[in-house]
Amino acid sequence: MTAAAQSTPPHRPDTRSEHWLDTRPRLVVASAFMLFLELALIRWTGSNIVHLSYFTNFVLLGSFLGIGLGFLRVGRTDRPPYYSPIALAALVAVILLFPVTVDRHTEGVLYWTSLSAGGPPPWLILPVVFVAAAVVLMGPAELVGRCFPELDRLEAYRYDLVGSLTGIGLFTALSFLGAPPVVWGAIAALAYAVLLRPRGLWPRVVLAVPSLVVVGALAVETLTAGALWSPYYKVTHSRFEQEGVPVMDIQVNGIPHQRAVPAVNRLEWERQYALPYERAAGGRLDDVLIVGAGSGTDVAIALSKGAKRVDAVEIDPRLRELGGAHHPDRPYADPRVTTHITDGRAFLEQTAKRYDLILFALPDSLTLVSGASSLRLESYLFTREAMEAAREHLKPGGAFSMYNYYRESWLVDRLASTVQAAFGHKPCVDVVSTAGQQAVITAGVTERAQSCGAEWAGATAATPPPSGDDRPFLYLKDRTIPQIYVVTLLLILIVSLLAVRVVAGPYRRMRPYADLFLLGVAFLLLETKSVTGFALLFGTxxxxxxxxxxxVLVAVLAAVEVTRRFRTPSLPAMYGVLLAGLALAWLVPDSWLLGLPVPARAVVAVVVAFLPIFAANVVFAKRFADSADGTTAFGANLLGAMVGGCLEYLALVIGYQALLAVAGLLYLGAFALLPRTARAA
Structure with a gap:
């Protein structure tokens, strides 16, 4: 701890409650519940409201607002936050009673499988979800915040981090086990009961009724939908016959996603599936790689074409399980097939094997990477660098092909020009149907290794340039932030300003902690860069x-422990270390890291990514330890993180690497606002 904190510790009034749990375990439980509930809300709302499959950041921002408000409410009331389970029950009921499917055709943001609008309009349901998420998370945050005055600043922060790690671990374990949301709801009900400790009939009723609503509604959803919960989707399926042919239809998050059909019928019904084999002039199929293998139809087709060995890469284990159990051709039971449950780009970067044919088979994820506002699961598959990686894994005479319903002609041309840039010659481009721009793009490792039906006309002046690993936004036509994002984020900021004023009182309470606010903004950008960087290096x-x-949480906890136990350099010196860490991260490109062996890549990536995170949190810990009002200081930092979540969208224009520069400017601003009395700390 700093010398100032040791000699003149902030005054802590005797605020110890009569809760049956001691402060420390109560803080761990409340913090674990807070993070668990946040992750569960993001996961579950996205599975029932189509917009949120792509705008997961929307719920995250509401959660940050609620957590910040919860801390700012500490000291203003002693009433238990029964509003939180009530708001959760209302949110669950509204979403299940009025599920939303949305037509997502726009020029700014392109999505697959667009459906007609159903349920409440987006302008109504999205604000409801945002406000409800904030109110729900405000309750656990208030319970966490009430523990802070009872402990030393950094000790409280330490147990908060331990709880957060516990919450992440619990939710990760449930994701691994495929636990349905009714389990999440039961855990939430139990946590509310433990933390709110209702006494008397009325408080027990106020808690029991919404808890029963949540658990009961989620149980009904689980039993009636017959859903499988993968780490990415709510997966439902049905089996029937079409023209006497057995078919398995798969939906994810309520959207039609795949159909498992016998290979012979698929080839008869849809010409695009045969074209990669016709355009590959080499003719050999000793080794085939299929990325986006899904339920297995593309694998079955490769086998029917004579493939001797097939590596089937699929990111979602539940889709693979459904294909293994119910695909009419049973392709995954064939000894020639090896399954890899991983990210396609990561597989390409980590394997040394070469192939006669590499096929990207309709890899459209329908969801975003959690914690990254605009990064989809397949974003790094369609960059120029990914196409170059595919080319490097082809045998002499081999070919690469991909097909999908691309919806827009400019997108077909963009992908074709990306392949051209990577392979050095024009690919074969077959637009099978202009309705939906159903197209197949094929390129041989050399021009002689491909056999085109007609020459592709080439990119036009209106064709966007190939996307790259730093800006992997294939479906964003222009280098801009789409208007839908701008308007939504502005409304979020306006609502947040009003909410802070109403819930927490005058803004002057937070004025002394303006530097902590900027630390929160910058740290969220730093975290986003880490998430996207590791997704590129090791998979999404x-x-x-x-x-x-x-x-990230371990690095933060380490920073807190170092600050508590050792005399650390002054804040100006630590800001210098922080800026040096940002400079190092800026100077070490991801392309260089991708060239390293996986073990060395992991070591270097951890050092480069977590050095500035560690330094930033030593800065925060030292400043937080000496704050006069710990809960207000912490709340200001959390509200800053919410603003940082809004600024993430700058990556759509400047790329992820440039977020480091933005973070650096924000850290300089935080240093400029640092009180003079804190500079010697």
Missing amino acids: TWVVNAIVFAG
Whole structure:
């Protein structure tokens, strides 16, 4: 701890409650519940409201607002936050009674499988979800915040971090086990009961009724939908016959996603599935790689074409399980097939094997990477660097092909020009149907290794340039933030300003902690860069994502422990270390890291990513330890994180690497606002 904190500790009034749990375990439980509930809300709302499959940041921002408000409410009331379970029950009921499917055709943001609008309009349901998420999370945050005055600043922060790690671990374990939301609801009900400790008939009724509503509604959803819960989707399926042919229809998050059909019928019904084999002039199929293998139809087709060995890469284990159990051709039971449950780009970067044919088979994820506002699961598959990686894994005479319903002609041309840039010659482009721009793009490792039906006309002046690993936004036509994002984020900020004023009182309470606010803004950008960077280096899988978030919390906890136990350099010196860490992260490109062996890549990536995170949190810990009002200081920092979540969208224009520069400017601003009395700390 700093010398100032040791000699003149902030005054802590005797606020110890009569709760049956001691302060420390209560703080751990409340913090674990807070993070668990946040993750569960993001996961569950996205599975029932189509917009939120792509705008997961929307719920995250509401959660940050609620957590910040919860801390700011500490000391203003002693009433238990029964409003939180009531708001949760209302949110669950509204979403299940009025599920939303949305037509997502726009020029700014392109999505697959667009459906007609159903349920409440977006302008109504999205604000409801945002406000409800804030109110729900405000309750656990208030319970966490009430523990802070009872402990030393950094000790309280330490147990808060331990609880957060516990919450992430619990939710990750449930994701691994495929636990349905009714289990999440039961855990939430139990946590509310433990933390709110209702006494008397009325408080027990106020808690029991919404808890029963949540658990009961989620149980009904689980039993009636027959859903499988993968780490990414709510997966439902039905089996029937079409023209006498057995078919398995798969929906994810309520959206039609895949159909498992016998290979012979698929080839008869849809010409695009045969074109990669016709355009590959080499003819050999000793080794085939299929990325986006899904339920297995593309694998079955490769086998029917004579493939001797097939590596089937699929990111979602539940889709693979459904294909293994119910696909009419049973392709995954064939000894020629090896399954890899991982991210396609990560597989390409980590394997040394070469192939006669590499096929990207309709890899459209329908969801975003958690913690990254605009990064989809397949974003790093369609960059120029990914196409170059595919080319490097082809045998002499081999070919690469991909197909999908691309919806827009400019997108077909963009992908074709990306392949051209990576392979050095024009690919074969077959637009099978202009309705939905159903197209197949095929390129041989050399021009002689492909056999085109007609020459592609080439990109036009209106064709966007190829996307790259730093800006992997294939479906964003222009280098801009779409208007839908701008308007939504402005409304979020306006609502947040009003909410802070209403719930927490005058803004002057937070004025002394303006530097902590900016630290929160900058740290969220730093965390986003870490999440997206590790997704590129090691895959966009849920396991990598969970490890990165846990790693960030471990780095923060380490910073707190170092600050508590050792005399650390002054704040100006630590700001210097922080800026040096940002400079190092800026100078070490991801392309260089991708060239390293996986073990070395992991070591270097951890050092580069977590050095500035560690330094930033030593800065925060030292400043927080000497704050006069711990809960207000912490609340200001959390509200800053919410603003940082809004600024993430700058990456759509400037790329992820440039977020480091924005974070650096924010940290300089925080240093400029640092009180003079704190500079010697």
